[in-house]
Amino acid sequence: MIRFEQVGKRYPNGHVGLHELSFHVRHGEFLFVTGHSGAGKSTLLRLLLAMERPTSGRLLLAGQDLSSITTAQIPFLRRQIGVVFQNHQLLFDRSVFDNVALPLKILGLGKDEIARRTLLALERVSLHDKAEQFPADLSTGQQQRVGIARAVVHQPALLLADEPTGNLDPRLAAEIMKVFEDINRLGTTVLIASHDLALIARMRHRLLTLQRGRLIADGEAA
Amino acid sequence: MSDSNLPEPRPSERVGALPRAEVKSAEPDFATLLVAWLDSHRASLVDSLRRLGRQPVGSFLTCLAMAVALSLPMGLSLLLDDIARLGGSWQRAAQISLFTTLDVDDAAGERLRARIAALPEVAEAEWIGREQGLEEFQRQSGLGEALRGLPENPLPGVILVTPRQIDKAGLETLREQLADLSGVQLAQLDLLWVERLGAILALGERFVFGLTLLLVLALLLVIGNTIRLHIENRRSEIEVIKLVGGTDGYVRRPFLYMGTLYGGGAGLLAWLVLVYGLGWLNASVLSLAGLYGSDFALGGVPLEDGLSLLLGAVLLGYVGAWLAVARHLSELAPR
Numbered sequence: 051m052i053r054f055e056q057v058g059k060r061y062p063n064g065h066v067g068l069h070e071l072s073f074h075v076r077h078g079e080f081l082f083v084t085g086h087s088g089a090g091k092s093t094l095l096r097l098l099l100a101m102e103r104p105t106s107g108r109l110l111l112a113g114q115d116l117s118s119i120t121t122a123q124i125p126f127l128r129r130q131i132g133v134v135f136q137n138h139q140l141l142f143d144r145s146v147f148d149n150v151a152l153p154l155k156i157l158g159l160g161k162d163e164i165a166r167r168t169l170l171a172l173e174r175v176s177l178h179d180k181a182e183q184f185p186a187d188l189s190t191g192q193q194q195r196v197g198i199a200r201a202v203v204h205q206p207a208l209l210l211a212d213e214p215t216g217n218l219d220p221r222l223a224a225e226i227m228k229v230f231e232d233i234n235r236l237g238t239t240v241l242i243a244s245h246d247l248a249l250i251a252r253m254r255h256r257l258l259t260l261q262r263g264r265l266i267a268d269g270e271a272a
Numbered sequence: 273m274s275d276s277n278l279p280e281p282r283p284s285e286r287v288g289a290l291p292r293a294e295v296k297s298a299e300p301d302f303a304t305l306l307v308a309w310l311d312s313h314r315a316s317l318v319d320s321l322r323r324l325g326r327q328p329v330g331s332f333l334t335c336l337a338m339a340v341a342l343s344l345p346m347g348l349s350l351l352l353d354d355i356a357r358l359g360g361s362w363q364r365a366a367q368i369s370l371f372t373t374l375d376v377d378d379a380a381g382e383r384l385r386a387r388i389a390a391l392p393e394v395a396e397a398e399w400i401g402r403e404q405g406l407e408e409f410q411r412q413s414g415l416g417e418a419l420r421g422l423p424e425n426p427l428p429g430v431i432l433v434t435p436r437q438i439d440k441a442g443l444e445t446l447r448e449q450l451a452d453l454s455g456v457q458l459a460q461l462d463l464l465w466v467e468r469l470g471a472i473l474a475l476g477e478r479f480v481f482g483l484t485l486l487l488v489l490a491l492l493l494v495i496g497n498t499i500r501l502h503i504e505n506r507r508s509e510i511e512v513i514k515l516v517g518g519t520d521g522y523v524r525r526p527f528l529y530m531g532t533l534y535g536g537g538a539g540l541l542a543w544l545v546l547v548y549g550l551g552w553l554n555a556s557v558l559s560l561a562g563l564y565g566s567d568f569a570l571g572g573v574p575l576e577d578g579l580s581l582l583l584g585a586v587l588l589g590y591v592g593a594w595l596a597v598a599r600h601l602s603e604l605a606p607r
Contacts, residue, residue, distance in 0.1 A: 153517060
């Protein structure tokens, strides 16, 4: 599914984001990427979303080389990835339904199909009764679940999450992780960048540990 | 840690690959895509209208600024057309004055007039005898008493020739032909004022053209700046749209509708400004023309000119928005 082959990322100011990173993620896997601030977690996610390009090595996503992807191909790549952010990135002038339906509208699905899938995604995160509300009316945890619903509504093969529980208390964080596991059970590959080691340890999934852009450990969280 | 010995991902592992049963429902057919595309355009249009409606004063003032910029060159162009029309009617009334020698009396003058009137290039010819000319001169010049003191009538007979052709070359040829006639002392064709008017109109047209270019540029800047502000206000939305796979075209669409709506609004306002502005001016023009015994009036805004103005404004709005979004799209990459 994901293959990093000696991937390096050096910024124009000389800062090295990633050092010859190599690993492989199989289809349907659930894994965490952890490390301190500046370890390269966000850089890794940005490379997978084609927000940045590697400066060396090869990065393959389902066989497609993201090092050489064209600008025109990027939207179509992103349509097949779901992404969840720590700060939700919700549109506060649109209802919960419209926020979640956005990827489907971009895909060009019909109204009925959009409604069906959006309500299904909201049901998955237990927010189907909040469809007509606006994000500002929801709690932080609920907003995060709206973000997750939006990330999975178009049934992506890969779900990326950047510190999805960063703003949540432990109980809410556990709830959100449960949602991710449910999504993973449906066949979606899930990659979560997090520095919440206690939470990661409880989950017992594969864990990649980064330090200053290098992969220093790859194994099951203990 | 490196896992380079693992096999290449299977096609079924491709990003977005879904089980066959789900693929059928995931990939919409052409009709569904078309309906969704039209739906998306309708939604963009409605959304743009709603956003403009949320700031009615600001939107109106933007349209008004554009309308003023549009109506200036269009109004000047319409006025020039009217002046050209006026000049054309005067030119059509251009006459060649044939001054006869003093020995041509009324009978000879009338024969000469008939001969000239028979020419194919001549529409009309009128004989004004020496005595009739003197009477008219006395009446119009106010020098009646002084002229009565002259020992003999110094004025020659005149034949006023109205030509059929109105082009300068044709008139000049006819003048030369008439000047060669026996009994004709002088053939006078005064087209200098027509030439001057033509030169002034040409200068005016060039001025309007230059002004139009400048104002089109100003309009593009106005619309570009307005759209830039809309883009800034929707930056986070655009970033999200791009993150979830929105193409540049998808991002651009609502702004193109907004530019088009601004252009359409400005075009309609400019049309109204011109109709009422020229109508207001026409009252004074009618009164001035009346003093010269003319029924000349401004032509107003012909329907085709109004429609051209509206279409041009819509196009300008669209192009301005397109340029603004193209200019800022690269800055709108998700962060």
